[in-house]
Amino acid sequence: MADLAISALLSSRGYEGEGAERAREQLYREGLTRPGKKRIAKAKLEAVDRALGAAFVRHCPEPVCHPPTAEAREPVLVTAEHCETCRGSDNRRAVERMLAAMRRAGWSKLLVAGGSPTTRVELERLCGGRVELRFVTDDSSPNRRTVAPLVDWSDIAVIWTSTQISHKATTMVRGPKVVKAPRRGIAALADAVAERCDVTD
Ligand SMILES: [Zn+2]
Incomplete structure (x- = not known):
């Protein structure tokens, strides 16, 4: 039957060094x-992924990606591409930072003026319903x-x-x-919002 090296399998999931040792021990405990x-x-691949996924939360060194203290799974440090929060994406990391900053400031309503249809969809996807998002675009012939009511509604409005x-x-x-937000790109937008939240904080 086809098999593969355990070290390569663990490394392909981001478990290296001490993380790999701990993953291995978990596989022993599960009898895999x-x-x-x-x-x-x-x-056994599927069972391995299930066992590791249930035991560990993989995070990169970025503070924003550290698992919350309420997390029941054990944190394991991995390289960014295997991080469950950012998956190595600057945009995802920046949006997570923005969402955390908005939470700290007690804000949940974000108005965004501009962006392309694609970046707007991507921003919504990354926010994942954790804040309310509305947009001002030229398509809606803004006046x-x-x-004005949209700005009133918002906790923060970003151009x-x-x-x-x-x-x-x-x-x-x-x-x-x-x-x-002085530059295009989702990370620039998220950074601008996070900065303002932290100033207000
Ligand atoms: Zn990360």
Whole structure:
């Protein structure tokens, strides 16, 4: 039957060094392998992933990716691409930082002026319903009557400058809640929001 090296299998899941030792011990406890064995049957792969997934939460060194203290699984340090929070993505990491900063500030409503249809969808996906998101775009022919209530509704409003948004539209997004994201890209937007949250904090 086809098999593979246990060390390679663990490494492909991000378990290296001490993390690999702990993963191995977990596999012993689950009876999926035993000390001294170097290879494991491919048929056991699913059971291995299930056992490790239930025992460990994999995180990268970024503070924002550290598992919450309420997490029942044991934390294991892995390289960023295997991190359960950011999966090595700068955008994901920045959005997690932004969400944490908004939580600390007690804010849950984010208004975004601009962005492309693709980046807006991606931002929504990364936020995963953990904040309420609304957008001001040129497609909705924004005017003072429609934009002012959105700014009122928001806890923070961010203008995504240098994206697809007209100057006319951005001038309507005004007031003390407004912050500007100076660069395009989701990480730039998230960083700008997080910075403002922390200032207010
Ligand atoms: Zn991470």
